[in-house]
Amino acid sequence: MQNSNKLQTQNNKVLVIGGGLGGIRTALDLAEAEKDVVLVDKDYTIGGLMTQLDRTFPTNNCDLCTLAPHLSESNRQEHIELLTMTSVVGVTGEKGNFTATLDTQPRFINLEKCTGCGDCLKHFPECVRFNPGLDHRAPTCMRYPQATPQAFSIDLDKCEDVEALVKICPAEAINADDMVIRREVRCSSIVLSTGASLFDPSELDYLGYAKFPDVVTSLEYERILSASGPTGGKLVRPSNDKQPKKIAWIQCIGSRGLQKGAGSYCSNACCMFALKEAIVTKERFQEDIETTIFYMDMRTFGKDYELYFERAKNEYGVRFLRSRPHSILQLEGSDKLNMIYTVDDSTKQLNEDFDMIVLSTGFKTSEESRKLAADIGIELNSDFFPVTDGFNSVATTKPGVYVAGTFQSPKDIPETMVQASAAACMAATDLPVLDVKVEDTEEEQATERDVSGEEPKVGVFICDCGDNIGGVIDVEALVEEAKNLPFVTVSKAEGHGCSRISMDNIRKTIEEEGLNRVVIGGCSPRTHQAKFQDLIQTAGLNKYLLEIANIRDQATWVHSGKPEETSKKALELLKMAVGAVVKAQPLTDQTLPINKNILVVGGGVTGMTSALRLAEQGFQVYLAEKSDKLGGVARDIIKTLEGNDVQEYLTDIIAKVQGHKNIQIITRAMIVDHSGMPGMFKTGMQSGPQMFYRQIEHGVTIIATGAQPNRPPLYLLDQCASVRTQLETQQFIFTNPEVVKTWENVAMIQCVGSRIPENPNCSRICCQNAIKNALAILEINPDARIFVLYRDMRTYGFQEQYYQKAREKGVIFVRYKADDPPVVEMAGDQVDVTFYDPILSQKVSFTVDNLSLSTGMIADNDSTEELAMIFKLPRTGDGFFLEDHVKLRPVDMSVPGFFVAGTAHSPKLLNESIAQANAVAARAQTMLARDVINLGAASARVDGKLCAACLICVRACPFDIPFINADGYSEIDPAKCHGCGMCVSECPAKAIQLMQFEDDRILAKVEQLLERISA
Amino acid sequence: MEKFEPVIVAFCCHYCAYTAADMAGSQRLPYPTNVKVIQVPCSCKVDALHIVKAFEKGADGVYVAGCLEGDCHFKNGNEKAARRVEYVQKYLDEIGIESERLEMVMMSAGMGYRFAQVATEITEKIRKLGPSPIKTATAL
Missing domain, CATH: 3.50.50.60 (FAD/NAD(P)-binding domain)
Structure with missing residues (x-):
């Protein structure tokens, strides 16, 4: 613009x-x-x-x-x-x-002028465009409270009196001549x-989607649950507005080539989507509602997704039926939906009534x-x-x-x-x-109002966060009570405080009322503090004159069923925040120049890809690999499922990395120490045959340490030569095709060492591995009989087509239950495999020439544990590195300046690792594009008049920052201070204060909380 | 007399315990309303004075929650905090406040479950101990 x-x-x-x-x-x-x-x-x-x-x-x-x-x-x-x-x-x-x-x-609305007030909607609802969800017009035609741009859109064709419409807008934003x-x-x-877009099930008569209002798609169900949806978040049956008691989900609608017009692929996300809807439903109504998921294979292959599935089953009591329902009917005079289905391995026809049925519709372009x-x-x-x-x-x-x-x-x-x-x-x-220097946008950091000498004037703004807060406690009552707190000038309810309208309102209120302190009653400062800091800055206040009372995460989310106590606690949290913000002082952030070098830990394909991308952008990269050669696990993979040559790719990328002038490769590297802060790290490592110590200075660290192939001592692995892991099987197929030609029977067992109590997660890669090897065997030996013993086939996305192909070529897939796994016994050079066949309803036993175990991947606990200690990085329960936000920041780590990619994050395929490697390269560049790093304001400050130069702070500091200066008192460089506050609490003279966490600010919280008691 | 509802102050470090509390929130893991969290950058920031002040003002229980051993973002702040808590416990005993009312706990950022569990256990423990002697004294 x-x-x-x-x-x-x-x-x-x-x-x-x-x-x-x-x-x-x-x-x-x-x-x-x-x-x-x-x-x-x-x-x-x-x-x-x-x-x-x-x-x-x-x-x-x-x-x-x-x-x-x-x-x-x-x-x-x-x-x-x-x-x-x-x-x-x-x-x-x-x-x-x-x-x-x-x-x-044409929008017919001038974005610059529209304030999103809603007057046009109020008077001419038919002219305002709105599309998502089941029902038009509800409850507001703004797509969602935080919409960007925050403006309406007019459908002029639907408008009869254009002139009147134009006049109704107080901001004169409606422009009927727009084109x-x-x-x-x-x-x-x-x-x-x-x-x-999503598959449209209207054509499928037997599901009754077009006929029965209570048959909805999963997205429509989501809209019904949503606070900004047509029912305002009330779960009711579309047919009669009553709360349903029994809901069923049917999976794979429009996916896996099942129905007319369906894609041949698996839509990947629907299993988790249905699980989530069922869990959220159970969370809200608990015993009052029954939830059933009709599925083919539960495909919960993502990071920690299996745990979510287990929770749905065991904690929430969601019922799972392996079945593809035959049809849905609504009998004359009944308001129930009647589903006809058979379960699993029986042929008996079952009938069951449901109040609502949700179709898990898949994706299509x-x-x-x-x-x-x-x-x-x-x-x-x-x-x-x-x-x-x-x-x-x-x-x-x-x-x-x-x-x-x-x-x-x-x-x-x-x-x-x-x-x-x-x-x-x-x-x-x-x-x-380009070598463009960006002009400084100093002016944007508008003039900050000097509030020193002013009496505190606190504004309290409380979010209802949809139902998250407003559904549990009475926000208006809380607002009223907050008005009585000391120094509170204004107290208001702000809906979604983080929405554009609310932010605007808050800013206006600050300016109009001349507030000099702000308290937000809402969610966690961890996610929203920066946003509200920005907000009060635009209103002319120093960003540290803010406190957030976390009444959502620490009250309404965790005390459900006790609204009274929760309200009381919310008020207490607000009181504490008000007490503390009164003590808040304006502070200035510290900044330092950033070191633009990058340390990549791990020289597998992931690490090399990240290194190469960043080197190509002109950054200096140190690539540290613990073994003596690059390549990692990819060295042992020959081809991908799609038939791409991994070794050729690997040779090529190794050559590129080795030949790049901006990449320094350090093999046999062992990280031994680490210090500094984001933008200026120092990492020490011992490397080479002599284990020489060297230290690297860098601004960003990328963790690409990979995972290792699992090798559990199960099913005669390492005891019998014809038992191999899938990795070994692939190598064997390529190196010994003449032996493979003689194989009569081959068995493969899935989930070996995965999805068990000791390692509860799914290893993600094994199902496609089994299919890859099965197809490779059949390529050489079309007469081989291959049995794949599985629990759920998780060939997500386009892998489904290969699963289909394997079945067409005669590979036999037999499901086993976790509590009745196959039994394997040595039979000379061969192996006897016995398993229960659910279709024959009996045990089947046969002798195989090769048994391939899908053993998956596990975290390399020895090395990740040590690295986690040295770098202070969090890990998951099973030893993989933990990202900052599962959904929105999947490759950023919670420690700024650290990124994670590849199988160090969780098991995944080669191309998925490469995607993450490229992603971290992009994320790292967002940090490296800056010339300075902001260290925040939390640093320790010494009051020289009180300091006795006792040296306690000098000894206490974990980073050796304080020193006794020429004037004879302790001095702490704010640019070097990490802001832990250790010296503050140790100082016997109380001569040190940690900015942003000053003692009086913390004590104010204690006093406010306990005031009622001591009074 | 109505049922005793203890007031418990939880000093939580930003990097682990406070994050764990958020995690407990997003997983909707219930715990008693008695626990009120005060955020600190590191558990080592919690001064003996803060703890004693809380008791003086009538808290029935106080706990300091930091990262797991070896996980402290500031090298060993959590260990120093643990030592300080131990020291304050002795002091509390001396002045006639049961030292069980004060505790140091450690958890990682991912342990929402542990946060809720710790909050529940400590609340129960303090409930059994009854109101703090200071509260009883000032109420007289």
Whole structure:
């Protein structure tokens, strides 16, 4: 908007098509790395599909709360030009020099003027555009409270009295003469994140979706649960507005090639989606509702997803039936839905009544996306998803055009976020390397009001956060009570405090009332403090004059069923925050220059990929590998399921890494110490045959330490030569084809050492491994009989097609139960395998020439434990490194400056590791683009007058920062101080204070909490 | 007399315990309302004075929650905090406040479950101990 002239002439931009979660991530990653982005979305607010969801797995968090900060972030980024209601009508040119033609539809509302007040909606509801969900018009036509842009959109065709409509707007924002604007944008690369649409089950008569209102899709069910949905979050049956008592989910609707018009692939996310809906339903109604999931295979293969599945089963009592229901009927005179099905392995027909039935509809690409793909000239596969590179899943068949998210293949949010960052990384490689110094935006940090000498005037703003807070306690009552707290001038309820409207209201209130302190009663400061700090800064207050009372995470979320006590506690938390904020003083952040070198720990494919991407962008990379050669586990893999040559790829990337002038490879490296802070780390390692010690200075650390193949002592592994892991099987097939030709019977056992109490998670890679090897065996020896003994086949996404192929070629898949695993006995050189066949209903035994065990991957506990200790990084229960946010920050770690990629994060396939490797390269660049790092304000300050120079602080400091200066008292360099507060609590003279956590601020909380008692 | 509801102050370090509390929240793991969290950058920031002040003002129980041993973001702040807690416990005994009312606990950021469990256990323990002697004294 602000730089449309520049737009016409330069091609140093990336065009991101689609403003869903993935597109936003790509745009933000590029913008934070100082690259220019044009983000277009055909809708009138960005956010895509995710804004329609109620909560997301596995945390069951409210999406809006986690997504909101991203959206407003995206709008205010100066490098992003956001064009809503805009579609791409044509693309010409090639990598480095594309020209895209964009059409922007008329909104009939001037974005600059619209305040989102809603007057147009109130008086002319039929003219305001609104689309998500079951029911129009409800409860507000703003897509969601945090919508970006925060403005309505008018459908002029539906309006009878245009003049009156124009007049109704107090901001004079309605412009009836608005029209389509066509423009051309030149760009170096294009990222397609147009998302996918969902399968429409209307055609499938037997499911009754078109006939019975109580049969809904999973997304519609989500809308019913959602606080911003048509029922305001009340779970009621669409047919009669009564609460359902019995709900069923049917999986794989429109996926796995089952129905007319269905895709041949697995839609990847639906199992978790249904689990989440069932759990959230159970959470709300507990004993009062029955939930049943009809499934084929439960595909909970993601990181810690299996634990979520177990919780659904064991803690929430969700019922699971392995069945594909035959049909749904509604009998004359009945208001129930009657489902006809058979269970599992019997042929008996069963009938069961349900109040609601949810169809877990899968993903498919939209006609629009397909047309766009054709216009741009990228190839699509037989399921109309883009054909992508076997090792680089974001690269399409056309150089310079990348794809991320559900348009690439069906996937869930974390994987969308990974691909979005990976696409940002790849798109940036096509940009001309520019050496632009960004002008300082000093003016933006508007004048800060001097509040010293003012009497504290505190404003308290309390969120209802939809039902999260408002559904448990009476927010209005709390607001009233807060008015009586000392120094409180204003107390208000603010709905979603993080929404644009509320933020605006808060800012106005601060300015109008002349507030000088702010308390937010809402969610965790860990996620929202920065946002509210920014807010009060725009209102002219120092950002440290803020306290957040975490009444959601610490009260309404954890004391359900006790509304009275919860209200009391919420008030106490508010009192504590008010008491503390009164003591708050304005502070200044410390900054330091950043070290732009990168340390990559782990020289497998993941580590090498990250190193290479960053080196290509001109950064100096140290690549530390603990063994004596690069390559990691990939050295032992011959081909991927899709038939791509891993060894060729590996040889190529090793050569590139070794040949790159910006990469220094350190083999036999053992990390021994680590210090410093984000942007200026120092890591010590011993390396080489002599174990020489050296220290590396770097600003960012990438953890790519991988995982190791599991080798549990089960099923005669390491006792019998014909028992092999799948990795060994593949090598054997390629090195001994003549032996494979003689094999008559082959058995494979899945989940060996996975999904068991000792290692509860799914290893993700094994199902496709078994199919890969089964197909390879049949290639050499078509007569071999292959049995795959499995628990759930988890061939997600396009892997499903290979599962299908294996079955067509005669591979026999037999399911076993965890409590009745196959029995294996030695029979000379061969092995006897005995298992229960559920179709024959009896035990079956046969002798096999080869038994392949799908042993999966486990964390290399020895090395990860040590690294976790040295770097202070959190790990999951099974030893993998823990990301900062499962959904939205899947490769960032909670310790700033650290990123994780590949199998160090969780088991995954090679191309998935590479996507993460590219993603961390993009994420690292967002940090390295800055010239300084902000150290915050929490540093220790010594009052020289009180200091007795006793040296206790000098000895207490874990980082040796305090020293006795020339004036004879202790001095602490604020730029070096880490802000732990150790010296403060040790100082006998109380001469030291930790800024932001001053003693009087902490004690004020104690006093406020206990005031009632001591009084 | 109505049922005794103890007031318990939990000083939680930013990196682990406070994050664990958030985790307990997002997983909706219930624990008693008696526990009120005060955030500190590191458990070692909790001064003996803060603890004693809390008791003086009438808290029935206090606990300091830091990272697991070896996981402290500031090298060994949690261990120092543990030593300080031990010291204050002795002091409490001397002045006639049961030292069981004060505790040091450790947990990692991912342990939402442990946070809820610790909060529940400590509340139960303090409930059994009854109101703090200071509270009883000042109520007279």
